[in-house]
Structure formats: C-alpha cells, structure tokens
Amino acid sequence: MQSGTDQRSYHHGNLRTALLDAGLELARTGGPAAVLLRTASRQAGVSHNAAYRHFANQEDFVAAVAEQCMTQLGLLMIERIDGVTASDPAVRARMKLGALGRAYVEFALAEPGWFRTAFSAVRPHSSAVGAGSDRVSPYVLLGARLDELVAVGELAPERRPGAEYAAWSGVHGLSSLLLDGPLRELPEPEIDKALQIVFNILDRGLLRA
Amino acid sequence: MQSGTDQRSYHHGNLRTALLDAGLELARTGGPAAVLLRTASRQAGVSHNAAYRHFANQEDFVAAVAEQCMTQLGLLMIERIDGVTASDPAVRARMKLGALGRAYVEFALAEPGWFRTAFSAVRPHSSAVGAGSDRVSPYVLLGARLDELVAVGELAPERRPGAEYAAWSGVHGLSSLLLDGPLRELPEPEIDKALQIVFNILDRGLLRA
DNA sequence: AACCGGATGTTGGCAGTGCCAACATTGACG
DNA sequence: CGTCAATGTTGGCACTGCCAACATCCGGTT
Numbered sequence: 001m002q003s004g005t006d007q008r009s010y011h012h013g014n015l016r017t018a019l020l021d022a023g024l025e026l027a028r029t030g031g032p033a034a035v036l037l038r039t040a041s042r043q044a045g046v047s048h049n050a051a052y053r054h055f056a057n058q059e060d061f062v063a064a065v066a067e068q069c070m071t072q073l074g075l076l077m078i079e080r081i082d083g084v085t086a087s088d089p090a091v092r093a094r095m096k097l098g099a100l101g102r103a104y105v106e107f108a109l110a111e112p113g114w115f116r117t118a119f120s121a122v123r124p125h126s127s128a129v130g131a132g133s134d135r136v137s138p139y140v141l142l143g144a145r146l147d148e149l150v151a152v153g154e155l156a157p158e159r160r161p162g163a164e165y166a167a168w169s170g171v172h173g174l175s176s177l178l179l180d181g182p183l184r185e186l187p188e189p190e191i192d193k194a195l196q197i198v199f200n201i202l203d204r205g206l207l208r209a
Numbered sequence: 210m211q212s213g214t215d216q217r218s219y220h221h222g223n224l225r226t227a228l229l230d231a232g233l234e235l236a237r238t239g240g241p242a243a244v245l246l247r248t249a250s251r252q253a254g255v256s257h258n259a260a261y262r263h264f265a266n267q268e269d270f271v272a273a274v275a276e277q278c279m280t281q282l283g284l285l286m287i288e289r290i291d292g293v294t295a296s297d298p299a300v301r302a303r304m305k306l307g308a309l310g311r312a313y314v315e316f317a318l319a320e321p322g323w324f325r326t327a328f329s330a331v332r333p334h335s336s337a338v339g340a341g342s343d344r345v346s347p348y349v350l351l352g353a354r355l356d357e358l359v360a361v362g363e364l365a366p367e368r369r370p371g372a373e374y375a376a377w378s379g380v381h382g383l384s385s386l387l388l389d390g391p392l393r394e395l396p397e398p399e400i401d402k403a404l405q406i407v408f409n410i411l412d413r414g415l416l417r418a
Numbered sequence: 419a420a421c422c423g424g425a426t427g428t429t430g431g432c433a434g435t436g437c438c439a440a441c442a443t444t445g446a447c448g
Numbered sequence: 449c450g451t452c453a454a455t456g457t458t459g460g461c462a463c464t465g466c467c468a469a470c471a472t473c474c475g476g477t478t
Contacts, residue, residue: 010472011426033242038464049466050427058465119389139391165383165392165403166410172390173382174374180328181381182348183374194374201375205410220444220455247435258437259456267436 016054018044023065024072024114031113032120035062059121066121069114074136077103081141090152094207097145101171101199104138108175109191115179142168154207163206170198225263227253232274233281233323240322241329244271268330275330278323283345286312290350299361303416306354310380310408313347317384318400324388351377363416372415379407 012018022043026034037058038048055061080103086092108115134140146163149155155163174194177183183194221227231252235243246267247257264270289312295301317324343349355372358364364372383403386392392403 010428011474015426036464037466047428048464049429052466053426119385121389162402162406165406166379168386168391169380169382169403169407170375170378171382172386173378173380176328176385177377177381180330182377193371194378197371197374198378201414202410203414205412205414218444224455245435246437256457257435258458261437262455 012044012046012050015044015046015050018046019051019054019061020064020068023061024068027065027069027117028111028113032062032066032117034113035065035117037061062117063121066117066119069118070138071136072111072114073104073107073118074138074141076107077138077141078136079103080106081145090154093145093148093152093154097149097167098199100142100145101167101202102195104171105175105178105195108179112179115175139164139168149207156208159206166206167202170202174198221253221255221259224253224255224259227255228260228263228270229273229277232270233277236274236278236326237320237322241271241275241326243322244274244326246270271326272330275326275328278327279347280345281320281323282313282316282327283347283350285316286347286350287345288312289315290354299363302354302357302361302363306358306376307408309351309354310376310411311404313380314384314387314404317388321388324384348373348377358416365417368415375415376411379411383407 019040022040023035025043026036026039035058037051037055040061041048041051051061055064077100080099081096084092084095084099086095142164146155146160146167150157150160174183178186178191178194186194228249231249232244234252235245235248244267246260246264249270250257250260253259260270264273286309289308290305293301293304293308295304351373355364355369355376359366359369383392387395387400387403395403
C-alpha cells in the first residue's frame with residue numbers, strides 16, 4: 001500500500017490514492033484543519049496543483065478524506081462486533097449492539113483527528129449513502145444490529161422505526177462532548193461511568209425489559 | 210450592539226469587544242473556519258495585527274468567540290425555559306427540561322455557524338467552567354433542571370449523578386447528526402419524529418414512570 | 419509505425435491569511 | 449509636566465488555495 005517516493009516517470013500513476021493516504025495521515029494528527037492540498041501533494045512527492053486533476057477544490061478533498069475516516073470507524077465497529085461470541089441469539093444481539101456503541105466511543109477517543117474529520121465535511125449531495133462501500137457504513141451497520149434485535153425479539157417492532165436516531169445520537173453525542181464539549185478531559189473512570197449511564201438509558205428506553 | 214465604525218482616535222478604546230462582535234458575526238455565517246483575525250480586524254475598522262494586543266493567536270481568538278456562541282445558546286435556553294408556565298411543580302419541571310432540550314436542537318438548526326463554532330475550539334484549560342458567566346452556561350442550566358427534577362420527585366436521587374451525561378449526549382448528538390452527520394438534510398417532519406424519539410427514550414430511561 | 423488528443427503533472431503567479439519585528443501614538447499615572 | 453506602558457500601525461515572510469499557461473505521456477486511430 002505504501003506508494004513511497006518512487007516517482008519514476010512524469011505521471012504518478014496512482015496519485016488520487018496517494019493523496020487520500022496522505023490526507024488520512026494529516027487528518028489523523030491534525031484533524032480536518034490539517035488536511036491541506038499543498039501539504040498532501042508534497043507528501044505524495046508531487047508538485048502542488050497536481051491534486052486539482054483529482055479533486056475540484058480543498059472542500060472536495062476534505063470530503064473525500066472524511067469518507068475514508070468514516071470507513072475507518074466502520075472497520076473498527078465490524079472488528080468489535082465480530083468479537084462477540086455469545087451463543088444465545090438474544091444475548092448475542094444485545095451484546096453486539098453494545099460492542100458497536102463502545103467501538104464508536106473508543107474510536108473517537110483513540111483517533112480524535114479521524115473522528116473530527118469524519119463529521120466535518122459537508123458534501124453538497126452526499127453520494128456516500130447508497131454508494132458501494134455500504135458494507136462498512138456505520139449507519140448501515142447500526143441498522144443491521146437493530147434489525148437483528150427485532151428478529152430475536154429484543155426490540156419491539158413498533159419501536160424499530162427511528163430507533164437509529166436515539167442510539168446514534170447517544171453515542172455520537174457522548175463522543176463529541178468527550179472530545180470537544182464540556183466533558184473534555186473527563187478523568188478516565190468518569191468516562192467509563194458516563195458510558196455505562198448512556199448505554200443503560202438506551203437499554204431501558206429502547207429494548208425490552 | 211453594533212459598534213459601528215467610529216474610530217475617532219488612534220486608539221480604538223473598545224477593540225476587544227469590537228473584535229468579538231465581528232467574530233461572532235463571522236462565526237454566524239461561516240462557522241469556525243470563517244473566524245479570521247484579519248477579517249475581524251478589518252470589520253472593526255482597525256489594521257491587522259492590532260488584534261494581537263488582545264488575543265495571543267487565532268486559536269485563542271476562536272476560543273473566545275466560541276465562548277460567546279456558547280453564551281448565545283445559553284440565552285436561548287433561558288428564554289425557552291422561562292416560557293414554561295405550568296402550575297404543577299412536577300409537570301413544570303418536566304416541561305422545563307423538555308424546553309431546554311428543544312431549545313438546544315432549535316439553536317443548532319437555526320444558527321449552525323454558532324453551534325459549530327461553540328464546539329470547535331480547544332481551550333488549553335477551559336477557564337470557562339467556573340468563570341463568572343456560569344449564569345448562562347448550558348451545562349450549568351442543565352444541571353439546575355435535573356436538580357429541580359430531583360427536588361419535585363420526578364428523578365430518583367440515585368439516578369441524579371451523571372444524568373447530565375445521558376441528557377446532554379442525547380440532544381447534542383442529535384443536533385450534531387442533523388447538522389453534519391448522516392441525518393443531514395433530513396426532511397422537516399422526520400426531524401420532529403427524531404426529536405420525539407430521542408426525548409421519549411430519555412424520558413423512559415431517566416425519569417420516573 | 420506514426421500520430422494526435424486528452425488526461426495528467428509542472429511552473430508561475432495572485433490574493434488572502436497568520437504571525438513576527440520595528441515603529442508610532444497616546445492615555446494614565448507619577 | 450514628563451515618562452512609560454498599553455495600544456495601534458507598517459512592513460515583511462511563509463504558507464495556503466486556486467487560476468492560467470505550458471509540458472509530458474499514455475492510448476487508440478489510421
């Protein structure tokens with residue numbers, strides 16, 4: 001995957017990917033504000049302005065990098081979900097939802113630059129929804145968990161519509177507040193407590209007793 | 210509030226406030242990325258670099274503007290809370306919490322620039338908490354509502370600690386997702402539905418039945 | 419095989435920004 | 449009345465986004 005600095009010829013050959021790689025690295029350490037076209041071009045071993053052959057402008061570039069960040073979140077979610085191995089279907093479904101939520105907050109705290117970037121871009125008309133990478137779309141992943149909960153009887157069908165709104169809001173809000181809100185720099189044990197409380201509320205409010 | 214362009218003398222006399230006013234206006238229309246020192250200085254009728262006598266750097270300036278944005282949010286909250294006039298104390302307390310939450314989302318949707326700016330800054334060590342403007346701090350306002358709910362018996366005392374985490378996360382997460390997340394451009398009626406669901410979950414999970 | 423056109427990358431330039439250094443003005447306080 | 453520190457200005461450098469003109473090369477056509 002390392003494109004390195006092997007510019008053998010005039011044309012790069014894989015510049016778009018190289019730029020996205022560089023952008024992902026920039027986002028990781030500096031957040032969305034650090035995703036610069038010139039810096040990414042330099043890092044890709046190419047002169048400035050070359051990037052304009054692949055991205056309309058900086059906003060477009062950041063949006064593309066943001067999509068990658070969102071994918072990273074989805075990948076961690078999948079990893080954590082697949083780590084759940086309970087045998088009972090109902091228990092497993094609940095635990096998978098919990099794993100998804102914990103993965104969300106874990107990602108935000110471990111990779112704040114990626115997390116902030118993922119939610120910083122404003123695609124004019126997001127073609128991300130409905131694209132081919134739905135397999136790792138966090139939104140789709142959450143929906144699948146909720147569907148499963150209905151299937152095993154843990155979530156009342158009449159509560160299913162719009163259940164994403166509540167679940168997603170809870171974990172996303174907590175993550176945001178821990179990073180950039182009044183809960184910033186909350187001590188570690190208190191973070192765990194906050195996690196417990198949010199999940200407990202969602203459990204009691206959403207699922208069957 | 211308009212400080213105008215009355216630079217009668219060499220010294221402005223009230224530059225810091227004028228810069229903050231300009232910054233607030235910039236944030237309103239363009240979000241945190243539009244809060245620039247040179248632009249604000251120009252708008253204040255002063256030359257660039259004058260701002261450095263009042264703010265260490267851009268980050269410091271944006272953080273100060275962000276505090277103003279947070280205050281705007283607090284002011285709207287107070288306005289909406291004061292609009293609740295139910296006579297029964299228990300009912301009133303619940304309605305006030307609801308009004309607070311609705312004000313939060315209302316603010317985010319009506320003033321996205323301010324909302325994004327309020328949560329974009331990273332004060333090295335936030336002196337905002339504990340400062341003199343606690344009267345309008347959204348965090349403090351929420352705490353007061355929860356305390357009241359305990360006082361009137363609608364919130365079990367053992368559930369009070371950490372209740373902010375859940376309530377705040379719910380409304381903040383929903384607001385964020387509606388602005389910059391997958392719920393962006395959700396049609397109006399669906400927004401109301403999402404609001405209902407989130408509040409319903411919080412009600413069922415937090416308060417007494 | 420020669421050729422040509424479009425895709426891709428480069429150089430140069432302009433406007434805007436953050437921030438540093440040196441200088442100017444003035445109000446406040448002795 | 450004088451001095452000085454606070455406040456504001458001018459000039460400059462480095463960096464960025466983006467536009468225009470030019471260079472190179474890959475791929476398909478004849």
